[in-house]
Amino acid sequence: MNYCIPTCHGSSALVVALEALGVQYGSEVLVPGLTWVACASAVASIGAIPVLIDVDSDTLCMSLSAAKKAITPNTSAIMIVHLYSSVADIDGFLELSLQTGIPLLEDCSQAHGAKWKGKRVGSFGDAAAFSFQQTKLLTSGEGGAVLTNSAENYYLLQQIRADGRAKVKQPIKGYLDIEEVGDVQGRNYGMSEFHAALLIEGLKRLDEENEKRNEFVHSLKTKLNRIDGVKIQGQPSELSFPVYYHLCLRFDLNFFGNSTIDKIAKALSAELRLPAVEPVDVPLNKNKLYCPLRSPRVPSTHRELLNPERFELPVADEARRTCLTIPHNALLASPDESEVIIKAIEKIRYNFLLRTESGTESA
Ligand SMILES: *Cc1c(COP(=O)(O)O)cnc(C)c1O
Secondary structure (H helix, E strand, O other): OOEEEEEOOHHHHHHHHHHHOOOOOOOEEEEEOOOOOHHHHHHHHOOOEEEEEOEOOOOOOEOHHHHHHHOOOOEEEEEEEOOOOOOOOHHHHHHHHHHHOOOEEEEOOOOOOOEEOOEEOOOOOOEEEEEOOOOOOOOOOOOEEEEEOOHHHHHHHHHHHEOOEEEOOOOOOOOOOEEEOOOOOOOEOOOOHHHHHHHHHHHHHHHHHHHHHHHHHHHHHHHHOOOOOEEEOOOOOOEEEOOOOEEEEEEOHHHHOOOOHHHHHHHHHHHHOOOOOEEOOOOOOOOOOOOHHHOOOOOHHHHHHHOHHHOOOHHHHHHHHHEEEEEHHHHHOOHHHHHHHHHHHHHHHHHHHHHHHOOOOOO
């Protein structure tokens, strides 16, 4: 992408990008039903309507066929999210965007550095948003950015981010390097230079760290063949360089004494001494953090449209029932150590099976 606009958070990157893409008050934005809450709340925060779309059963990213069915004359943007260890069907969504003229926004907050057919994610859509919050693959504690190839959007994005101001062509030492323009109503979502400095250094390590995690997961994948009933979140064949914000594993609970994913995650977390081994996000139609109707500013005409419970997300529900994630920092270990995860899963399975055989309640 030609242009990058740093912001204070990933959430504000989404807001700024949606506004620059022309998302109007009351229009609809397609958002995957399984993702971080900010994807939907950013849309609602600018008065637009998040339309929750179910995910693909293999990749757990937004389902292309479900998205096609949800498009109406009022759809103003499609927000795809490259989730956990995978990416959305970029080619499919690009084609849909071209056919319909609806802009495509890529949320890359969980996929820094991943490549689709050799090209970085975030360089395909009309704009891309990134988060650099402390849990992400590239971080400054808090932070975000929007990427775009369009000079026109770049000019708008700058103003939306900085109270209507944009970069001056020739900065003069001692003066602020932005000037007052005011083509649109902006707000202040700027990133500090201190945060930017951290990111510039972190960026130098990103590819190397991603490669290290890839070697680890490669080793783990081979060993996982030994265990029935556990597999890695599906990755499209076009994903030429995957990255692992969260390594997402899907469990066939039948092989684990029909236990629950919450219990398996808790046991695995204890075995690995890793607090952040957790089931995947609660789908947004029943996620307690996504409660747009509790906002003080819901117009009565939007009440029904904003109700998250009007959406059905059976595939996302199934993912929440069967999938857990392991955080990226654990995957920086040497590839041999993937054996530790395998042993822990085998032990847990043995324990859960034993409990069902002896008829005792699993704890
Ligand atoms: C983290 C995240 C965000 C929000 O980023 P913040 O920097 O925490 O505001 C948005 N979308 C996705 C997919 C994320 O993972």
